[in-house]
Amino acid sequence: MSEKSNKSNRVSLSEVARAAGVSKMTASRVLRGEGGYSEKTRALVMEQVDALGYLPNRLATVFAGDKTSTFVGVAIPDLGNEVFSQVLEGIDRKLGAFGHQTVLGLTQHTLAAEEDWIKTVLSWQPAGLILTGRYHSPRATDLLRSAGVPIVEIWDLNSSPLDMSVGINHFDSGFAMGRFLAGRGYTRLGYVGTSHDTANAATTRLDGFCRAVEGGGGRVTKQLCLHDTATYYTGHYGTEQLLAAAPDVDAIFYQNDAMAFGGLQYVSARGMAVPGDIGIAGWGDLPIASVLPKRLTSCHVPHLRLGQAAAEMMLARLSNEPMAACRDIGFHLIPGTTVAPER
Amino acid sequence: MSEKSNKSNRVSLSEVARAAGVSKMTASRVLRGEGGYSEKTRALVMEQVDALGYLPNRLATVFAGDKTSTFVGVAIPDLGNEVFSQVLEGIDRKLGAFGHQTVLGLTQHTLAAEEDWIKTVLSWQPAGLILTGRYHSPRATDLLRSAGVPIVEIWDLNSSPLDMSVGINHFDSGFAMGRFLAGRGYTRLGYVGTSHDTANAATTRLDGFCRAVEGGGGRVTKQLCLHDTATYYTGHYGTEQLLAAAPDVDAIFYQNDAMAFGGLQYVSARGMAVPGDIGIAGWGDLPIASVLPKRLTSCHVPHLRLGQAAAEMMLARLSNEPMAACRDIGFHLIPGTTVAPER
């Protein structure tokens, strides 16, 4: 068989044009609906498009014009943490509605993985990039600067972003929680979270928390940063470790609600009353909090909206609409009932 | 400024070559390391690559050769359901480790959205596609058949797949749970899940469940399919609705563990004992189950491994390694303690 050596034997525009008895250019015009052809010609071309099952090759389109692709690279640390899967969902829904595609990158909280991913994704001529966090490797920063594509740094609000930024001030949110717990009379605080090689938002949050607690006369007795993902079981065994090392803590602040829930289960199983014997505070206000018997003390962050906002900023930039380079999406503290009531 | 009108003013291979004083072809050879150049030339070229910050344009490479890209399109219903975010994580990690990129598509459980997404992604010449579910629109099926790229249908095991398939038999898993609950003496069963316009795996599971229950002499008194996402709160209010409509059910089977947990919280809040007053069974064995005081009756499915397996099949096909077209990843029932003990 002397097939066309055409890759993956897909039908090209030339073949459609030949079959319809017109030039490639005319067929192109018809498909783009930009006018300059008769109704008769249009019908002829479209007939062949259907008959041959023609699918345009967008690679060629991007390549041809001075256009960029419709890809948007989105780098997220991991999907095990519900916080990020919600952000990703917000981003992809919004981008998808405007004809863009998400190219996913899971950076596993390492700058090296992020750098590799950036290099690869940039080679695909994306329309833009959305990155989690404000910290990038020096080489990555160079690449991003010279890439000439819109970039949104999300999650950790960056007042002097590479290009654009949307998120919250994590220091402030940690600080708010610290002051709140101090105000409720706690003085020997514990923290359970996860740690990674790189500085990240959770670390910043912890800094804010410590500052506030110390300012309020208390002390963060024990900080536990586990090398694991921030989920239920980590919170559970982290609490066990923390209480073993510092049995006198009177309240624990967790990296997120999933971990806090794991901790809640641990202390309950041990027969401790919440908030009677110990206070529990989470972060993020994740869906699970909506069905617990006690309202989990937490900090609400609109994850889905954060993702959408990031996508909106990207889209605005791509269509040259004016918009602010920085957007604080805000948070608010949820007092809840897993800490001591107001005095 | 008379800049090169080069899109996004990125450096091209020709510019590197010119700067190095060699031909484009030689520079190309150096970059691909395929030999046919001297060490001196290699050094010259690489020096310019660094100096100019050259990033290859992979679009052009794919376009040029008869190669396909390194993109793999991955369609997932939604990310709110932890089940799918785990599968996605498994896929992306494995693909990423082998130099491929995930192009995400959230289909929101509709075939129309899936079809649109397929059309778009195919136009980018992906290396392959991974789709959730065995049901696709007729037009989508045509497109997929003639696309000539590897396709893995995941989640719902399909013994006559378009190309390849990996997942579990949902009918069987529902059946196993039905028989299990019937065996524990339950006769008036309820089901709480979500529904969508299209047939899906959860529906198949429910079918299997009903069949087994009826075979065991019981009856599925009430099935509730909410138009919502399958998460905690849906399980919570779904249970309220179900118990209002059918107060005499003696056990409830949920679409997944998150919903089951929501239900568990609802019945507990209402003062009902589990399993004393009512039995609760989930599905999926999600991370949250690991920290609950009672072991949730559920069905374990290795979500992460399922994703990895899908990626492995894709990679094997792409490198022409032999492998089975169908892979049953298996499940196993977790008896747990939220249903009546064995008699």
Add this chain to the structure above:
DNA sequence: AAGACGAAAGTTACCCGTAACGCAAGTTTT
């Protein structure tokens, strides 16, 4: 020293669309 050979590098054509321009009919203007 002529011929054979291999290594290193250059040339040409092509992938699939689109921009820019050209040109031949038909239509309107003056």
Add this chain to the structure above:
DNA sequence: AAAACTTGCGTTACGGGTAACTTTCGTCTT
């Protein structure tokens, strides 16, 4: 009726790489 447009379509060139082929040049053989 000639000039000036308009409409509909074709031609050419191009983008950034790579396959396939060709050329150049130094080295080894005999």
